[in-house]
Amino acid sequence: MNVRPKKHLGQHFLKDETVCQRIAEAVQPEGKYTKVLEIGPGMGALTKYLMKRTDFETSVIEIDRESVAYLKVNFPDLTDRIFANDFLHTDPREIMGTDTFAVVGNFPYNISTQILFRVLDFKDNIPEVVGMFQKEVAVRIAEGPGSKDYGIVSVLLQAFYDIEYLFTVDEHVFIPPPKVKSGVIRLKRNNVKNLACDEKLFKQVVKQAFSQRRKTLRNSLKPFQDGFPAFFENHKELLQRRPETLSVEEFVYITQQFQV
Numbered sequence: 001m002n003v004r005p006k007k008h009l010g011q012h013f014l015k016d017e018t019v020c021q022r023i024a025e026a027v028q029p030e031g032k033y034t035k036v037l038e039i040g041p042g043m044g045a046l047t048k049y050l051m052k053r054t055d056f057e058t059s060v061i062e063i064d065r066e067s068v069a070y071l072k073v074n075f076p077d078l079t080d081r082i083f084a085n086d087f088l089h090t091d092p093r094e095i096m097g098t099d100t101f102a103v104v105g106n107f108p109y110n111i112s113t114q115i116l117f118r119v120l121d122f123k124d125n126i127p128e129v130v131g132m133f134q135k136e137v138a139v140r141i142a143e144g145p146g147s148k149d150y151g152i153v154s155v156l157l158q159a160f161y162d163i164e165y166l167f168t169v170d171e172h173v174f175i176p177p178p179k180v181k182s183g184v185i186r187l188k189r190n191n192v193k194n195l196a197c198d199e200k201l202f203k204q205v206v207k208q209a210f211s212q213r214r215k216t217l218r219n220s221l222k223p224f225q226d227g228f229p230a231f232f233e234n235h236k237e238l239l240q241r242r243p244e245t246l247s248v249e250e251f252v253y254i255t256q257q258f259q260v
Contacts, residue, residue, distance in 0.1 A: 003043050003066050005176055010108030011064070014045040014132075016173035023130060024049035026166055026186055027102055029056055032127045037096055039087050039105035039115060039131075042067050044075055046106060051078065059096065061087050088118055093125060102128040109134045109178070113153060116141070116187075123160050129187040135168060138183030150244045152210045156203060159195060159248045161187040197255040205255045209243040216240050217254075224258055231257045 005011040014020055023046055027036060034056050041047045041060040050058040059081035062068050068084045075082075083095050088111065092101070103126055107115050112133045119126050133141070136149075141157055142165040143149040157163060169182040195202055205221070212220040218232070218239035225232050232239065235257075238250075246254075 003064070003070050005042075006064060009064055010110040011040075011042060012106070012109075012174040012176060012178050013042045014106050014173060015175050016169075017045075019169055019173050020046045020049050022167065023104070023106070023132065023184055024053060026130045026184065027053065027056070027104060028128065028186075028188075029102070032189075033100040033102055035059065035096055035099060035101035037061060037092060037101055037103050039103060040064075040108055041071060041105070044071055046104070047071070047075060047078070050104065051075070056102070057081070059083065061085050061090065061092075061095070063087075088114055092122055096125075098125070100125055100127050102126065102130065104130045106132040109137070112137060116153070116157060119187075120156065120160065123189065124193075127189040129161070130166075130184070131187075132169065132182050132184050134178075135181040135183040138165060138185045141187075142185050145245055145247050148244065151213065152206055155206045155246075155248055155251055157187065159202070159252075160190060160192055162190050163187050195252055195255075197252050198259055201258060202252065202255045205258060206243075206251055209246070209251070209254075213243055216242060217246075221254075228258055 005013055036050060036056045036058050038047055038050060038058060038060045041062055047058065047060060060071065061083045063086045065084065068082060071082050072079055103119055119129055140149045140151060141153055142163045143154055164186045166184045166186055169184065171177040171181060208223060209217060209220050216239060220243065
């Protein structure tokens, strides 16, 4: 019994044992959690290596019914921890409990960024993420200020996670092979419990700043000018910079100036 990869679900099944093993070994509980949730296990190529780890218990969440059926037959020890749900529309605490847990997976490229934004919604429950992404997305997430790849996703995730690019994966290790290379990254929760500003406004400021990333902040942040003229008058040097040069802390500072 094999599962047919489904294009509409963005399925590209891993077939390289070494890559699967490296991803599983990249998970580092360090006493911060004892549970792992794998998203989109497919036929369990990565699941097999996660289950060999004795320092955490593995559960999986899979939207593809055919994959769920396959996993129940081929991973009987996992049966009670196979959840036929859509991670993007599931409160993971309902299946994982209120304890902390890591998120791991060879994520479908078409929803990989959405998965991380969903992780942000539960950041206090998820101290670590190890995942495979399209390489350019992985680089963008992990890149720091000053890079052309640094952008909205970088800032929003790096506000709460330390991010490390681990390794690149070639196309031929998948069935079917994607048209692009992949990259594996690890996100570890930092010590920021709450930003020193309104988080909703912070997201608005970051998105607005990068809405015209080739222009200076003075141009891209113009929608805020009428409400906060003093900021624009007193921060001329800062406003001459482009958004990709600003750190998370500087975006927090700007957000603070826009709070009423």
